[in-house]
Amino acid sequence: MIVAIIIYVxxxxxxxxxxxxxxxxLVSSICAIxxxxxxxxxxxxxxxxxxxxxxxxxxxxxxxxIYLVIRGGKREL
Amino acid sequence: MNFNSVIFLIYLPLVIxxxxxxxxxxxxxxxxxxxxxxxxxxxxFLIFLILGTTLVSFFAALGIQNSQKKGLKVxxxxxxxxxxxxxxxxxxxxxxxxxxxxxxxxxxxxxxxYSVLNxxxxxxxxxxxxxxxSYVIDVYRGKFEAERHIGYYALFVSFFPxxxxxxxxxxxxxxxxxxxxxxxxxxxxSYGFQYLISGFVxxxxxxxxxxxxxxxxxxxxxxxxxxxLLIATMFFAIQIYGDFAGYSDIAIGAAHLLGIHLTKNFDHxxxxxxxxxxxxxxxxxxxxxxxxxxxxxxxxxxxxRSRHLFNIMVVFLVSGFWHGASWNYVIWGxxxxxxxxxxxxxxxxxERFKNKTEIxxxxxxxxxxxxxxxxxxxxxxxxxxxxxxxxxxxxxxIFTSFISGNGLEYFTSATTVLxxxxxxxxxxxxxxxxxxxxxxxxxxxxxxxxxxSTLTLYVSLILMIGFCWMSQLASNxxxxxxxxxx
Numbered sequence: 267m268i269v270a271i272i273i274y275v276x277x278x279x280x281x282x283x284x285x286x287x288x289x290x291x292l293v294s295s296i297c298a299i300x301x302x303x304x305x306x307x308x309x310x311x312x313x314x315x316x317x318x319x320x321x322x323x324x325x326x327x328x329x330x331x332i333y334l335v336i337r338g339g340k341r342e343l
Numbered sequence: 344m345n346f347n348s349v350i351f352l353i354y355l356p357l358v359i360x361x362x363x364x365x366x367x368x369x370x371x372x373x374x375x376x377x378x379x380x381x382x383x384x385x386x387x388f389l390i391f392l393i394l395g396t397t398l399v400s401f402f403a404a405l406g407i408q409n410s411q412k413k414g415l416k417v418x419x420x421x422x423x424x425x426x427x428x429x430x431x432x433x434x435x436x437x438x439x440x441x442x443x444x445x446x447x448x449x450x451x452x453x454x455x456x457y458s459v460l461n462x463x464x465x466x467x468x469x470x471x472x473x474x475x476x477s478y479v480i481d482v483y484r485g486k487f488e489a490e491r492h493i494g495y496y497a498l499f500v501s502f503f504p505x506x507x508x509x510x511x512x513x514x515x516x517x518x519x520x521x522x523x524x525x526x527x528x529x530x531x532x533s534y535g536f537q538y539l540i541s542g543f544v545x546x547x548x549x550x551x552x553x554x555x556x557x558x559x560x561x562x563x564x565x566x567x568x569x570x571x572l573l574i575a576t577m578f579f580a581i582q583i584y585g586d587f588a589g590y591s592d593i594a595i596g597a598a599h600l601l602g603i604h605l606t607k608n609f610d611h612x613x614x615x616x617x618x619x620x621x622x623x624x625x626x627x628x629x630x631x632x633x634x635x636x637x638x639x640x641x642x643x644x645x646x647x648r649s650r651h652l653f654n655i656m657v658v659f660l661v662s663g664f665w666h667g668a669s670w671n672y673v674i675w676g677x678x679x680x681x682x683x684x685x686x687x688x689x690x691x692x693x694e695r696f697k698n699k700t701e702i703x704x705x706x707x708x709x710x711x712x713x714x715x716x717x718x719x720x721x722x723x724x725x726x727x728x729x730x731x732x733x734x735x736x737x738x739x740x741i742f743t744s745f746i747s748g749n750g751l752e753y754f755t756s757a758t759t760v761l762x763x764x765x766x767x768x769x770x771x772x773x774x775x776x777x778x779x780x781x782x783x784x785x786x787x788x789x790x791x792x793x794x795x796s797t798l799t800l801y802v803s804l805i806l807m808i809g810f811c812w813m814s815q816l817a818s819n820x821x822x823x824x825x826x827x828x829x
Contacts (some may be wrong), residue, residue, distance in 0.1 A: 290528065306530040317758050318630055323807040324548075324765045330800035331772040334779050334793075 275302045277301040277325070344384040346593045347546055348813070354381070359600050367524050371494050374521075374601070376504035382466075389465045392430060397493075400475040401508045404482040404489040416441045424476065431472045431747025434462050439668035467507035469665055471500055473632055478514045480636060487514050495521050495808045502603075503593040508587070510608040510628040517603070525602035534777065538596030540801065541776040543808045545589030548772050551815050552762070553578040553585070557727070559752050564733055569741040576737070579727045580720045581770055584612065587626070593778070611774055613719075616711035618682045621719055629665070633658045652687065656680040666726075671734055675725040682718060741822075 277299070306322025309315075344351055352446035358377045365373055383390045403423030407416045432440075438459045448455040478499070481487040490496040499518050505511075560567045560575035567575070597607045606628050615621035622630050634643075641654045656677065663676020695708045728734035740748065754760055779797075 297794070303803070306810075310810070315758070316810050316817075317762055320807060320810045320814065321758065321761055321765060323803045323810060324762075324769065326803035327800060327807055328765060328768050328772065330796050330803065331769065331776065333796060334800065335772055335775045 273301055273305045275325075277305070299326050299329075344381050346590065347543070349741050350384070355597055355600075363527055371521060373496055374503075375494060375498045375501065375659050376416055376630070378498065378501040378506060381503040381629060382501060382506055382588050385466075386463065389463075389739055391469070392434075392465050393471060393501055394497075396427055396430060396471065397497050398474055399423055400442050400479050400500070401490070401493055401496050401767055404479050407479070407483050408489040416483060416730060423479050423640070424757045427472055427475055427479075431468055434465055434468055436664075436668045437462070443670075457791045471506065473511050473535055473629070475500055475512075477632060477636065481514060490518055492522075502598070504601075505605055508590045508594070509626075510591055510594065510606045511632050512606060512628070516606060520603045528602065531599050531602055531670055535599030537777045537779070540596075540598060540808075541597055541773055542589045542592030542594075544769065544773050544776075544804055545548040545585040545592060547811045547815065548591075549773070550582045550585030550589060552766055552811065553582045555818075556753055559753070560734075561729075561737075563749070564728075564736050564740065566748055567740065567750045568661065568748030569743070571748065571753070572668055572737050573741050573745075573767075575750070575807055576724055576727070580716070580723050581767070583723065583726070584609070588774075589650070609774075613716055614712060615715050616708070618679065618718060619686055621715060622679070622683070629662070633662060637661055638659035652684045655683050655687075659683070669730070671725045671728060671731050674731065674734075675722055678722050682722070 300326050302322045304321040308321065309318035344354065354377075358374075360375060362370055362377075379390055379393075382393065400423055403419050406419045410416050410419065440462065441457050442459065443573070445457045477488070477526045478496075482489045495518060498512060498521055499512070502512075502521070503518065560571050561579075564572065588609040594608070595605045608626040608627050610624040610627065612621055613625055638654055638658045641657065643649055643654060644651045646654070659676040659680030660673065661676075662679075663673040666672045666676070693707070697704050704814045723807045724737050725731075725734045727739055756762070
């Protein structure tokens, strides 16, 4: 299980760097997100505890939320 | 019907589909039937109570508007208030009131007894009671013309997204929207979808997860360490926000999908710099209701200082009672009222202190948000504890047994700690989700990164909601909303 957690943390950081630092391409961020997604689905289909899948999908969601809140357009409610 | 139930996932798309297929003339009837089905799903008899409240307020308002005599208007207003509030009293407060009187009599040497009726508390009774009261009072004040179509009025009272836990809508906002001819609007759907996702994340991912820890610690206060009680109280502050703001977001989202805009109920409350500001951002529709129908008629702030403070205390006393028939809710209300009074009394000295130097100003501004959060957490203890004695025990253990006791072993697992960190980080950013704008630039082009990140964000949020839900169903079963009990 520790492998899954390491993948999530590394992929999360890679994704964050590649989005924030423009020199890194979109491809690297897609790879990082894919790693988290694949990790989440892998843990689910291997019937590990659901918390590992939740961590995988949660990492992507959190990273993209941070990115879109900082960089994305906002509207008044 | 619960928003976080399987049946609602079938019910909502079906209602939206049929609603948009039907011609405008038939929509109100369909929505009314759908709303009654939603309400009666668990208990059919509750329909009779909401029907009774609807009929009383509808005919009272018509009578008030049509009568020429002032005395008759007052009589109809008072009669409707007595009947509507009477129903609320019987179902929510009767047992509490009689038990309190019996305890008081016995305290002074009497020998009174009372067997509790244990009536079912109709879900959402406090919410729709306040909504009908505002309608009758607004018609009496001449602010709103009485509705002549009983169908639209019944729908205003029972509109399913906001029926059981608000937002408490005013007639001048909701009734005209229910009557308006609506067309399918992509902006409305986009808003609705964003609010729905935001609501489910707040409820299922944040509130239900933190709620497990809170329940285990508050379920055994005597053995819990002060540190774990402190963490559980902070988690409860986030849990209740996730639970209630989550419900409100789902309600707003579902209504948007039907082309109806409900009033915003939360506005980043934990970013408040004072308790006063907190209650302008927390449960906005209840606090504005209390302001318009109790605080301002009593004189508001345009009176002597002592009268102003008294008015605040009355409003928070009513707010405490509104939340529940228990003394700890009353103390919770009074505590908040007292804190606001204290803020008013200290306002000028604090301003003088703050404005003396620029550094002081920055320091006060910097600490005011976390300080307010801690103060609010201290008041939540009375809200969460089952009774006053338990609340007192929580305070005592925080100050006397900070380390000794159980509870902290919950954080020994790495995955749990990671999940807690993730949940707290999502709690910080998720309120911004409905504000994200995914429109093309001026030339009509979409940014590739934005399309990719937006789609991935929604897929990952939906997957996360689904997995958290599965995990929760497997361990605890379906969880209700905290505010359903009010």
